[in-house]
Amino acid sequence: MAKKTKQIAIYGKGGIGKSTTTSNISAALAEAGYKVMQFGCDPKADSTNTLRGGDYIPTVLDLLHANSSVDAHDAIFKGFGGIYCVEAGGPQPGVGCAGRGIISAVQLLKQQDIFEELDLDFVIFDVLGDVVCGGFAVPVREGIAEHVFTISSSDFMAIYAANNLFRGIQTYSNKGGALLGGVIANSINTDFHHEIIDDFVGRTATQVVEYVPRSVTVTQAELSGRTTIEAAPKSEQASIYRRLATRIAEHTQSKVPTPLGQQELREWSASWADRLIEAENQRERAIQVA
Amino acid sequence: MTLIDHASIKPAAAPAKTNSIEQIRYGCAIGAQQTVAAIPRAIPITHCGPGCTDKQFMNLSFYNGFQGGGYGGGAVIPSTNASEREVIFGGGERLDELIDAALKILDADLFVVLTGCISDLVGDDIGGVVSPYQKRGVPIVYAETGGFRGNNFTGHELVTRAIIDQHVGPYEGTRDADLVNVWSLLPYHNTFWRGDLTEIKRVLEGVGLRVNILFGPESKGISEWKAIPKAAFNIVLGPWLGVATARHLEAKYGQPFLHVPALPIGANATTAFLRQVLAFAGRKRRSARAEAFIAEEEARYYKYLEDFSDFYAEYWWGLPAKFAVVGDATYNLALTNFLVNQLGLIPGKQIITDNPPEEFRAGIVEHYRHIADDVSTDVEFEEDSYTIHQKLRATDFGHKAPIIFGTTWERDLAKELKGAIVEVGFPTSYEVVLSRSYVGYRGALTLLEKIYTTTVGASA
Ligand SMILES: Nc1ncnc2c1ncn2[C@@H]1O[C@H](COP(=O)(O)OP(=O)(O)O)[C@@H](O)[C@H]1O
Numbered sequence A: 001m002a003k004k005t006k007q008i009a010i011y012g013k014g015g016i017g018k019s020t021t022t023s024n025i026s027a028a029l030a031e032a033g034y035k036v037m038q039f040g041c042d043p044k045a046d047s048t049n050t051l052r053g054g055d056y057i058p059t060v061l062d063l064l065h066a067n068s069s070v071d072a073h074d075a076i077f078k079g080f081g082g083i084y085c086v087e088a089g090g091p092q093p094g095v096g097c098a099g100r101g102i103i104s105a106v107q108l109l110k111q112q113d114i115f116e117e118l119d120l121d122f123v124i125f126d127v128l129g130d131v132v133c134g135g136f137a138v139p140v141r142e143g144i145a146e147h148v149f150t151i152s153s154s155d156f157m158a159i160y161a162a163n164n165l166f167r168g169i170q171t172y173s174n175k176g177g178a179l180l181g182g183v184i185a186n187s188i189n190t191d192f193h194h195e196i197i198d199d200f201v202g203r204t205a206t207q208v209v210e211y212v213p214r215s216v217t218v219t220q221a222e223l224s225g226r227t228t229i230e231a232a233p234k235s236e237q238a239s240i241y242r243r244l245a246t247r248i249a250e251h252t253q254s255k256v257p258t259p260l261g262q263q264e265l266r267e268w269s270a271s272w273a274d275r276l277i278e279a280e281n282q283r284e285r286a287i288q289v290a
Numbered sequence B: 001m002t003l004i005d006h007a008s009i010k011p012a013a014a015p016a017k018t019n020s021i022e023q024i025r026y027g028c029a030i031g032a033q034q035t036v037a038a039i040p041r042a043i044p045i046t047h048c049g050p051g052c053t054d055k056q057f058m059n060l061s062f063y064n065g066f067q068g069g070g071y072g073g074g075a076v077i078p079s080t081n082a083s084e085r086e087v088i089f090g091g092g093e094r095l096d097e098l099i100d101a102a103l104k105i106l107d108a109d110l111f112v113v114l115t116g117c118i119s120d121l122v123g124d125d126i127g128g129v130v131s132p133y134q135k136r137g138v139p140i141v142y143a144e145t146g147g148f149r150g151n152n153f154t155g156h157e158l159v160t161r162a163i164i165d166q167h168v169g170p171y172e173g174t175r176d177a178d179l180v181n182v183w184s185l186l187p188y189h190n191t192f193w194r195g196d197l198t199e200i201k202r203v204l205e206g207v208g209l210r211v212n213i214l215f216g217p218e219s220k221g222i223s224e225w226k227a228i229p230k231a232a233f234n235i236v237l238g239p240w241l242g243v244a245t246a247r248h249l250e251a252k253y254g255q256p257f258l259h260v261p262a263l264p265i266g267a268n269a270t271t272a273f274l275r276q277v278l279a280f281a282g283r284k285r286r287s288a289r290a291e292a293f294i295a296e297e298e299a300r301y302y303k304y305l306e307d308f309s310d311f312y313a314e315y316w317w318g319l320p321a322k323f324a325v326v327g328d329a330t331y332n333l334a335l336t337n338f339l340v341n342q343l344g345l346i347p348g349k350q351i352i353t354d355n356p357p358e359e360f361r362a363g364i365v366e367h368y369r370h371i372a373d374d375v376s377t378d379v380e381f382e383e384d385s386y387t388i389h390q391k392l393r394a395t396d397f398g399h400k401a402p403i404i405f406g407t408t409w410e411r412d413l414a415k416e417l418k419g420a421i422v423e424v425g426f427p428t429s430y431e432v433v434l435s436r437s438y439v440g441y442r443g444a445l446t447l448l449e450k451i452y453t454t455t456v457g458a459s460a
């Protein structure tokens, strides 16, 4: 009997570190002996680059564009540790409907029973997370993923996107949609970053799964076309990613978050901005005194 | 005739507004492919999902008087049949391919690209696809007519405007004092548009004008459209459709327009209409020719009416006294006018079904309030047939069987009310209509024949 594949979606604002973090999670899980597929759902189609030496792979939608019927196997490429890499792809910017593209790409693999056939332990969807239209909500909505994690820094724009995602999850939560596993806090280097993100998860009834610091190890690994797990397996950063992967592997209970309302979110960010300015002023006074 | 204030007779048991429409009474915006098909030697090219084009044609033309496909309509219409591929990647390339192919095998004086929901939602750059053809001198324009933009009336105005702006273009020349443009019935949707436009053109020409009728068998096609800016003025004949076009022409070419809300049926209304047009044209001293034409038309009309009056006087016991009209605003107002003023029938219920823009509604209601010197009636705006039929059921038609001027959707209801039905609007699925007209001098006689053949025929 086939085991149940654990399906996870990772959302977050563009450039926040979704693909970097997801690839490291995939790499850590593969290293631990799991069968993993990483499914990039971003028209940029660069989710799996660091799993394949910096290479781009043909996308599901490239194939759909060129052929009327597509064998899903043609869109699956093996990467580091045997990870199955798939990129949904999308139309060129400014044309067509990327959201529908993601729906079609995911459906193609599901229709051909690929997850079962490959006997996967994990499928991780790396989804552009501004949830701009229905298509991007597919992994949440159709229960394709059971658990959703969001990546956010302490930056307000990133938190804004995370809060939007929470609203999406809340909307679909009573219709069989995915629930929230928690927040992966990325680029958290100061106490202040910690406090902001902790305050946010507290108010929205969720949790931080892991704090990932910003680190040059990540940058160096990326420049060599690899994940941190592959390029610097002994580094502190790699061990953080491994811990994160373990938490996600062990995670079972996701919840419905309580997103902040539009006005609430504005007031909340304004109050943090005040504290930031106050802290900055104090620091300057301290410098002047010294 | 006594003053009838219908509101006070019986408070209609108005059903609550539904959120759905049963038995539709119009097509969607891309149904304006029929507007293109109505222009001689023009061909629509549709960029939409499979089924849209055929469905609009079957609805608006086939099951509505069985009007046929014409030169460029029906099965001729090239369509991209957009599928998932066109959704995801955009359908621009596919449309380009289709236009290119259409130009090779189809011969037209004008091609009009109409888009459906898919393309409009995805945001295909249709202008980007079409304009290189236009630059090459290909007679082609485009209109974005996705269904969510509105019904086929909306689509009609979008297409009309597209042709004016993209094909007729700027004009600096002089105006021809005898030439007029007519904007009236919605082609195909109004089952009798061909015959009616023919009659309208005939009577206007009878009083000495030359007419760009623009649609139908009497139109000269695209050359006539090119001549739009040369006309002295525009005539909008109907309560609302065409007003937007006339306003646009006024802004674009400084061309004035005359708005005549009631399409004339019968000698009285038609003569009044012609005199109104002549006055607007600035012909203070009416030409002898115009007066001779009017006199001749009236003489013929009243001769037949005289013969008819024998029947009308003797058969009174078998004729309906109260009527209802359910249909688009143009025909609804025209018929109500004629039935009240010429036949002395009593208005029971008038329902307008083409969803006129909000800005025209109060004005339309006013016309019904003053339908005759001594008759005031009401009109309602409703699109859902379930509600419409409930309203008709709740109407007091007195003890005589009513006559309902409506559509095929009213057939069963007419039986239920033991009344007569005359199909006068979309969909008219139990009539074959070719050149028949119900307007003007001649059409009014045909209408009389139809009404009373229906009534006397019921006892056969
Ligand atoms: N923890 C981190 N430390 C250093 N650089 C990071 C970290 N997380 C992300 N980055 C860098 O940020 C950039 C954007 O990350 P990426 O994963 O491509 O974002 P996304 O997939 O969300 O668009 C990349 O250059 C990546 O190397």
Ligand SMILES: [Mg+2]
Pocket: A018, A019, A020, A042, A044, A046, A047
């Ligand atoms: Mg990415």
